Amino acid sequence: MLKNGQIEENVLPIVRALKKRWFILIMYIIYATISTFQWVEYSIITNIVMRYYNVSASAVEWTAVVFMVMWPILVFPASFVIDKMGLRVAALIGCLATAIGAGVKVFSVGQNLFYVVMIGQTVIAVSQIFILSLPPKIAVTWFKANEVSTVCSLGIFGMQFGSALGFLLPPMIVRNHENVDDIGTDLYKMCWGLTAVITPVAFLVFFFFQERPKYSPSQTQIEKRDNKEEVTLSVFFSSLRTLIKNKSFLIHTTSYGFCYGVFSAVGTLLNQFILNYFEGAEKDAGRMGLVMIIIGIAGSILTGFILDKTHKFKESCFVIFLLCAISSGGLLFSLELRSKWLVYLAISVFGFFLNAYMPAGIEFATELTFPSAESTVAGILLATSQILAVMFTLTLSAINKTFGTFWALSVQTFILLVGTILTGFTPNILRRQEAFKKNVQFEKVPQDRQ
Template sequence: MMEAQPKDETNLNLLERKQLEQVEPEIRAYKSRWIVLTIFIVYAAVNSYQWVEYSIINNIVMKYYNVSAVTVEWTSIIYMALYAPLVIPASYVLDKKGLRVAGLIGGLGTTLGTAIKVFSTGRDSFWLVLLGQGIVAASQLLILCLPPRIAAVWFKPNEVSTACSLGVFGTQLGCALGFVLSPIIVQNHESVEEIGSDLKVLCWILTAVMIPGGLAVIFYFPLQPPKPPSITQVQERSRTEKFSTKSFFVSIMDLCTNIPFVIHVIAYGINIGVFSAIGTLLNPIVLQYFSDSPNAEEFIGRAGLVMIVIGMVGSITFGIILDKTHKFKETTFFTYLMSSVSVVAFMFALEMKSKILVYISIGTVGLFTNAYMPVGFEMAMELTYPSSEGTTTGLLMAPSQVLGVIFALLMSYLTDLIGPFWSLGTQALLLAIGTVITCFVPNKLKRQEAFKQRLNEDVPLKVIER
C-alpha cells in the first residue's frame, strides 16, 4: 500500500496538469509570422499591379490593340465584376481548407494568369489579355480575404490591426507600382511595333517576379502556426475542427441579419467602389486636363503613385492608431469624412490645371480612401466576432466590387456626357452619403470585449514570443 501512494499521487498530478492545459492552453507568437506575411505581400502586390496595368495607359493600349476605351477599362473592371459571383465559393474554400489552400489558389492562380499574358502581345491577341486578367482577377478573391485571417491566425492581439494593415499594404503597393511603372515601361511611341516590344517587356517582368512568389507559397505557406497566438484563435481552431457546409451557410445568414454589419457593408461598399472607379478612370479623367502636356501618361502614373504611396502610409499609420487606441468607430468616421473632402479638393485642383495641386489633392484622396480599407476591415471584425474572418471579409468586399463596376461605368459615361468635373462630383456626393451612413453604425466592439474579458480572468494569459 505504501508503494501505491506515490503512483496515485503521480496519476493525480498528471490529471491536474492535463486539466490545467485544457483550461489554459499554451499561447505562442512565432517569428515566422513575418515571413508568411511577407510572402503574402509579394504576391498580393503582383496581383493588384495588374488591376491598373492597362487602364493607366488606356490611350496607348487602345492604339496598339485597336480597341475602344471601354474595352480597355474592362481589364480593370473585370477585377470587380468577378468578385460578386465568386465571393461565396472563395469564402467557403478559406473557411473549410484554411490559409494554405487559399494561399496556394491565390498565388498559383496569379502566376498562371500573369504568365498567359506573355503570349498576348500580338496585335490581335487582346482576348489573351482578357483571359489572363480574368484568371488573375479570380485569384484576387482569395487574396483580398486573407489579410484579416493572416493577422488573426498568426499575430498577437496587440498586433492584429497592424498586421492587417501591412497585408492590405501589399495590395496597395502593387497598385502604386502599376500606376508608375506601366507608363514608364510602355511608352507612347509612334511605331506600334515599339509599343508591342514594351508590352512584352512588361509582361515578362511581372512573370519573372511572380514565379518565385508562387514557389514560396508552395514551399512555405502553412495552414497555421503549431500553437495559437491568442485565446480567440484557440476558440477559432475548435470551431474549424467542427466545420460543416451547413454551419458555413448558417454563418452567412447570421452575418446578413447582423444589422450593424449590414450598415457598415453599405458604407464600406460606397467608399471602396468610389476609390476603384477613380483608380480605373484616372487616365481618361486627368488626360482631359493635361492632354497637351508632354509625357502626360507619365504624369498621370506619378499622380496614381502619389495616391497609393501616401495611402499606404495612411493604412499603416491608422492600423497602429487602432492597435493603440481601439477607437474603431471614431477612426472609421474620420477617414470616411476626409475621403469625401479630398475628392472635392481633387476636382478643383484639376480645374486649376496645377500639377502641384493635383499631386497634393490626389495624395489626400489616397491617404484617406486607402486608410479606410484596413480600418473598415477591422471595424467589420469587431462587429461580427466570433464569425470567420474570411467569410466576413468576403461579404464586406462583395458590394464594394459590384458598386465599383457600376461607379466606373457611370463615371465613364458622365465624363463623356458632362465632363470629368461633374462626374467626379457625383463620387464626392456618394462619399458624403456614405459618411452619413457610417454615423449609424453602432459602436459594438465584440472582439475587444472578448479580449478584455480574458484579461479580467484570474489567471493572466502570457504570450510567448518564439
C-alpha cells in the same frame, strides 16, 4: 492529471506568437502586390493600349472592371473553399492563379490578341478573390491580439503597394511610340517581367506557407481551435444567414462599398481624368496614381497602429470617411485650376484618407461580426464593394465622356458624403474586443507556466 504520483495543477495551453509569423506575412504581401499590380496595368495607359490593340476606351476599362465583376459571381464559392480548406489552400490558389494569369499574358502581344489580355486578366481576377480577403484571417491566426489591426493594415499594404506600382511602372515601360511594333515590344517586356517575378514567389508559397502556427498566438485563438466546427455547406450557409441578418454589418458593408467603389473607379479612370485637363500627361497620370497610393500606404499603416492603441473603430471610420469627401472636393478644385503641383498635393491628401479607410473598415466589420469567419466577412464586404465599384466606374466613365470630368468628380464627392452619413448611423458594437477583454488574464500568464 498525474505526474510523478502527484496532481499537476494549473496546466494551461501554450500561448505563443512565433517569429515565423512575419515570414508568412511577407510572403502574402509580395504575391498580393504582384496580383494587384495587374489591376491597373492596362487602364493607366489606356490611350496607348487603345492604339496598339485598336480597341475602344471602354474595352480597356474592362481590363480593370473584370476584377470587380468576378467578385460577386465567385465570392461565396471562394469563401466556402477558404473556410473548408483553410488558409494554406487559399494562399496556394491565389498565388498560383496569379502566376498562371501573368503567364497567359506573355502570349497576348499581337494587335489581334486583346482577347488573350482579357483571359489573363480574368484568371488574375479570380485569384484575387482568394487573396484580398485574407489579411484579417492571417492576422488573427498568426499574430497576437494587440497586433491584429496593425497586421491587417500591413496585409492591405500589399494590395496598395501593388496598385502603386501599377500606376508607376506601366507608363515607364510601355511608351507611346509612333511605331506600334515598338509598343508591342514594351508590352512583351512588361508581361515577361511579371511572370519572372511571380514564379519564384509561387514556389516559396508552395513549400513554406503553413496553415497555422504550432502554438496559438492568443487565448481567443485557442478557444476557436478547441470549438472549431467542421465546415459543411449547411454550416457555411448558416453563417451567411447570420451575417445577412446583422443589420449593423449590412449598413457598414454598404458604406465600405461606397469608399472602395470610389477607390476602384478613380484607379480605373485616372488616366482619362488627368488627360482631360493636361494633354499628353500619361506619365503624370501614372505618377499621380503612385503618389495617391504611396501616401495612402502611410495612412493605412498609421490607421492600423491607432486602432490597436485606441480601439475606436467606428469613430475612425467616420472621421476618415468625412475627410475623404472633403479631399475629393479639393482634388476637383485643383484640377479646375489646372495646376499640376496642386493636383499632386490634392491627390496625395485624397489618397491618404481613401487608403486609410480600408483597414479601418475591415477591422470594424470584423468587430461587428465576431466570431464569424474573417475570410467570409471580408469576402462579403469586398463582394459588395466590387458590385458598387462596377456601378461607380461605369457611371463616372459615362458622366466623364458625356458631361466632363468636373461633373464626374462632383458625383464622386457626393457618393463619399453619403457614405459618411451611413457610417454615422452604423451601431458601434465591438464583439471581438469584448472577447479579448474576457481572455486578457490568459494572455498575461507567466512564461514558466506556459
